[in-house]
Every structure is written in structure tokens, then in C-alpha cells.
Amino acid sequence: MKKALVFLETHENKVKKSSLEGLSVLFGKGFEVVSCAFGQGSDQLDELNQWGVKKHYFNTDEQSQKYNPEQYKMAIQSVIEKENPELIIASSNNLGRDIFPRLAAKNDFAYMSDVTEMELGENVEVKRPLYAGKCTAQVTFTDDSAKIILLRPNQIRLAEANDSSQTENIKLDWPTPSANSETVSIEQGESEKLDLTEAEVIVSGGRGLKEAENFKLLHDLAEPMNATVGASRAVVDLGWVPHSLQVGQTGKTVAPNLYFAVGISGAIQHIAGMSGSKTIVAINKDEKAPIFQRATYGIVGDLFDVVPKLTDKIKSIK
């Protein structure tokens, strides 16, 4: 039987949704599925048997709780050496992209990040965006090396996990830390909000907001929808908001269910970064703004008038 390894990220003893997407790709496809997770709670993932996971490697030692790229790489490498998977799946985020390129190089595996579509049949069928979404392409594997696939969060439909097999939990010996790479500190972010790349609703603002303080209007609109606030490059460059909020070709590529573009004219770089959104609402005073060519719904109007009214209306229905 073909074997696959899934690297799981967890939050409060649960597998994160983005990691369940990796298990979903494999579910019912005839793979022997092995998983691994490290850190607090990585030994408490009761749901894995429903996903047909045969073996789960974990480690909860203090060192595994403080992320270090070198140590995580070595820990996953030891699972790879024990199991020899021909397919490895992880999430395409700052963690996955910090570990798996090295593992691909170490083992001479094929590697692809940011995968948005994946089908397992006779072959591994994979698609992903290029140029931040200005086009997509199929990924063709030209030899039979094992493959490392990083899935972009929020793109793969979750399978209904209804397996009832037993999962064998195996404690992994934590690798000896190397003197070359030391974790000095990990400072948890205060934000309760989902990251832009994971958010289901995004409220983005641009130069039309006139000044940094007016981003408050967007935070107010985001609040009742539990949305994440984003921004155009123009206002990041003006220093109104940090770069971590930037949507576009030199920022983040996003694909929420609902995207509000408020006071954003719609430069090609911005459109590229958000055109994967399912429904796009544009609010802009200029009816000729290019954003209206990509939007689902458009309002030509004064955002300082429209947005507070929209906030009140959404509050009233939530």
C-alpha cells in the first residue's frame, strides 16, 4: 500500500482546519496514512482514528514546544526515515515553508508549495496559482521521487471523516538541538483574528480612507463578521498599517468567501492577490475604479457614509 505522511498543526488539542484539509485529500484514496505533530497536546489528538490515521508520531517535550526550524526538520526527518512515505503533505504557511524545502533538498524529493487543487487517482494531480494568481498551472512531476506538497489553507473541501480504525500513538525521540540554530524567543501574537491567508471574511482598505486613523471604520465593520482587516500596498507604503496586512503580489494572496475592498482603486497587483475571493464587494467613490471590473457587487459612494451604515446593518442581523 502507498504510504503518506501528514504534518499536523494543532491548537488546544485539536488538529487545525488547515491540517484537516491535508487529511481530507488522502481520505478514502487507499493510502496508509501516518501523521506527526509536535508540542503541547500533540499526544491528545483523539480525532485521528476517524481520519483513518494508522500511526501518529508525537512529542510533547519542552523543546518541541518552542519552535525551531532545525529541530522540527530533524524530527520530521526521523519520521521520514522510519516510514519512507512517497507523499508528504503539510500546510503552505510560514511554518511549512520554513521546514519542508530543506527536507526536499535533504532527501532529493519533489517539492511544491501553495497548492490549491489536489486529486489522488492514478497520478497525483496538482494545480496552483502563479504570479500571485494572475494565472494558474498544473504541476507535472517528471520522475518518481517522493513528493512534498504544501496545501494553501482554505482551498480543499473537508472530507467527512467516518473511519473507525485504531491509531497507534508513538512518542518520537526529540532530536539533539544543534548549536547552529537556537530559538531565542517566541512571542505569541495578541490577535485573536485569523490570519489573512486563513480568513473567511476580509475587510480591506486603501488610500480612500484618507488617513491611518480611519482604519477604525474597517475594524468596526470587521467585528460583527469576525473578519480580518487587510490593506492595499499604497497604505502600507504610507506607513498607516504594517506589511503583514498587505494583500497583493508583494503581500499576501488571499481567497476568502467574502472580500470587501473599501476605498481601493484596484491596481493589478492588488487584484492578483485577491481575485480568488468568492464574493467581492467594492465600495469606492470613483465609478471608473478598476476594482469594479473584478467585484461581484459594487457601491459607488462615499465610504465615510456607507461603511458605518453597513456596520450597523450587519450588527443588526448578526
Place this chain on the structure above:
Amino acid sequence: MRIFVCIKQVPDTETRIKLKSDSQGIETNGVKWVINPYDEFAIEEAIRFKEQNSDVRVTAVTLGPKARVNNALLTAMAMGADDSILINTDANLDSLTTAKALAEVIKKEGDYSLVYAGKLAIDGNVSAVPLMLAEILDIPHASVVGSTEYSNDAVTAEREVEGGTKEKFKLKLPAMITANKGLNKPRFASLPGIMKAKKKPIVEFSLDDCGINEGQTKVKFTNFELPSERAACKMIEGESDAQVEELVKLLQEEAKVL
């Protein structure tokens, strides 16, 4: 002290992507090529390091067809890099094969302390070559770095990940740093800089010299597609109160996203 900066030439972000008639790639005629924006932060970081330390030599490295990518090296040298290495090839390589070629030329050059690169190239968005290179060179890395502090034999690098979490790592040199926006403010090449760059050496290698051939590539992009056209935008008319009512109704009943 030797420092390498790995750079890639990419289509300018203004580029409207058109596909080749067989859909097996993008049409590059008429594309304006620039240094990958994230690599500019890497170049700037290397030059600042050189300015703050004595006896530092900064070498820009790239891979691609000479006629096109030479400009990227000239720009890096105009900004302040001392010299360049070019792996001259038309081949379409995947990330790992590219990293193997870069590793070969860096190893040929002898000792070094730092390798810089951008966190990602805005064309392929694979974000893999620098870390693959670090693995082959067997040096530690910090990726998506927003700030650095240097000491004699180490660099401390901080990065911000999803949710605003800040991670700080201390790496023993030699080390790989991949630059995020915000690490610094890249300078523009000055006119004297541009004049000087023309006289700076570019050492050229072929893929053969690196022991690499296109056949080693494991991954290829095929069957390109442009995003499907969206239905025309539904413009919501009227006074703002009515517009808001109508929008919320559409989001609830038609789009079913609220």
C-alpha cells in the same frame, strides 16, 4: 569576509500575464524584467552589512539567460555589490535543481559568512530555493526576516508569522537569511554607482560547470490557465441607506455569505 546575495529577475508587478499559444508557459515578449522586489531587501541588507564592517566583499549571484539577467546583476552592483556570478542558462529548472546549481558555484568560491535572498520570488511564489540552498550548504537559516542583529560569529533574526507571533532565532555563521519587506529600505542605484557597476566583474558559469542538467528537474508547470472571467459587477444604485439594505440582502440571499 564574503557574502552572497541570491537574486532572481522576474516580470515587473505591473505585467499583465498572457499565455503562450500552447498554454505551456507565459508570453515573455514585451515583459519588463526587474529584480524580484524581496531580493532588493536582501541586496540592501548585504550592502549595509558591508558598510558597517570592514573588509566585506558582496557577490550577487543569479541564474538565467545572460542577455536578459545581466541587467539584474548590474543593478545589484550599482546598488553596491562588489562583483557577480552568473549561471548562464536558458533551461527551465525547478527549485531544487536551481538550489543545487547555486550551491555548486558558492562552494567553488570558498569560505563565506552570510547568504541572503528574498523570502519569495513574485513570479513562481514557490518560496523554496533559499532554504534548499541552505540545506545543501549545511548552514542554518532564518526565513521571512524583518530585523537582524549581528555579532562576531552569529546573527539574531526576528520574523513575524501568522497571527502576529514573533519568532527570534540566533544562528551561528555562516547562515542564510531570507528577507521580508520591512527589513530595510532598499536604496536606488546612483548614477556614479551605475557607472562603476559597468567595470565590476561578472564571473560566468554554465550548468555543465555546476554538474547540473535540465533533466534533473522533478517538477514542471504545464497547462497554464488565466483566471475565469467574472460575471459583470452588479452595481447597487440609490441613496446610501438603500444601497446598504440592498447589498446586505444580496450577500444573504444571493451570495449566501453572510
